[in-house]
Amino acid sequence: MEILNKIVWNKDQLISAIIQDADTKKVLMMAWMNEESLKKTIFEGKCYFWSRSRNKLWLKGEESGHIHFVKEILLDCDNDCLLLMVKTEEGISCHTGRESCFFKQIKKNGDTMNEIEAVKMSPERIYKEKK
Amino acid sequence: MEILNKIVWNKDQLISAIIQDADTKKVLMMAWMNEESLKKTIFEGKCYFWSRSRNKLWLKGEESGHIHFVKEILLDCDNDCLLLMVKTEEGISCHTGRESCFFKQIKKNGDTMNEIEAVKMSPERIYKEKK
Numbered sequence: 001m002e003i004l005n006k007i008v009w010n011k012d013q014l015i016s017a018i019i020q021d022a023d024t025k026k027v028l029m030m031a032w033m034n035e036e037s038l039k040k041t042i043f044e045g046k047c048y049f050w051s052r053s054r055n056k057l058w059l060k061g062e063e064s065g066h067i068h069f070v071k072e073i074l075l076d077c078d079n080d081c082l083l084l085m086v087k088t089e090e091g092i093s094c095h096t097g098r099e100s101c102f103f104k105q106i107k108k109n110g111d112t113m114n115e116i117e118a119v120k121m122s123p124e125r126i127y128k129e130k131k
Numbered sequence: 132m133e134i135l136n137k138i139v140w141n142k143d144q145l146i147s148a149i150i151q152d153a154d155t156k157k158v159l160m161m162a163w164m165n166e167e168s169l170k171k172t173i174f175e176g177k178c179y180f181w182s183r184s185r186n187k188l189w190l191k192g193e194e195s196g197h198i199h200f201v202k203e204i205l206l207d208c209d210n211d212c213l214l215l216m217v218k219t220e221e222g223i224s225c226h227t228g229r230e231s232c233f234f235k236q237i238k239k240n241g242d243t244m245n246e247i248e249a250v251k252m253s254p255e256r257i258y259k260e261k262k
Contacts, residue, residue, distance in 0.1 A: 001240070001241035001242060002241070002242045002243060003237050003241045003242065003243075003244070004241070006244070016147060016161060018149050018158055018161060020158055025156035025157075026156075027149055027151055027158060027214050029207070030147060030149060030207065030212045039241070042237070042239075042240075042241040043241075072236060073236070073237040074233040074234070074235060074236055074237070074247075075233070075235040075237060075244065076160070076161065076232040076233050076234075076235070077225050077226065077227055077229075077232045077234070077235075078232070079235075081161045081232075081233075083158050083233040094208050095208065096208055098208075101207040101208045101209070101212075102205040102206070102207050102212075102214040103205070103207075103208070104205060104206040104207070104208075104210075105203060105204070105205055106134050106173070106204040106205070106206060108173075109132070109173075110132035110133070110134045110135070110170070110173040110174075111132060111133045111134065112133060112134075113134065113137075113206065116205075
């Protein structure tokens with residue numbers, strides 16, 4: 001895997017990965033990958049990330065069932081950011097049960113936020129049904 | 132600006148910002164913002180970033196002329212990543228003269244890359260004309 005040598009890893013040996021829905025073009029989430037998670041993502045065609053809070057590898061959807069299937073992986077001009085085009089399960093990416101993690105719209109004055117996306121499935125239902 | 136207190140800044144007091152074209156929905160680039168750059172972005176409606184390599188604030192397009200005009204700012208569920216929907220100038224975001232910085236497609240085997248976007252304007256022309 002030549003690509004692993006091309007990537008400019010940050011000081012924690014991670015690269016940021018933007019996840020975009022291949023069909024709707026909606027940006028769903030941003031997460032981090034280390035070498036192992038990128039390798040597994042390429043080999044298996046499912047998104048694996050490195051959890052900085054839990055300090056472990058995770059398969060996106062391992063608990064929720066909302067696996068992200070990889071259609072295309074793109075690297076940016078500086079070789080320090082990835083963009084993954086994915087197909088989702090049930091159109092849900094966020095742990096809150098929304099399609100996208102980016103559901104808080106900042107108002108023009110910077111003072112308050114609107115929630116612009118509805119919850120498609122409650123977290124209680126997601127994590128009870130899928131475990 | 133309430134929003135500044137909501138944001139979970141990283142240990143360098145920065146937040147990552149994904150830039151997406153409001154019309155084409157293409158993901159154009161990823162960059163970093165500190166408090167000052169986010170404030171200026173909200174006030175002026177143009178994207179300002181913090182350059183980690185040059186250690187300074189920069190207005191996107193200050194040299195290239197390819198200003199990014201902000202249509203919408205979204206914050207993610209963890210409050211540690213921004214998504215900005217923008218209008219571009221001449222449909223160019225990347226310093227290489229391409230629409231998007233994400234133009235290197237990683238092949239299925241992870242070994243090589245295809246450049247999937249054409250250069251719309253040469254960097255020589257961009258930086259000579261606009262300075």
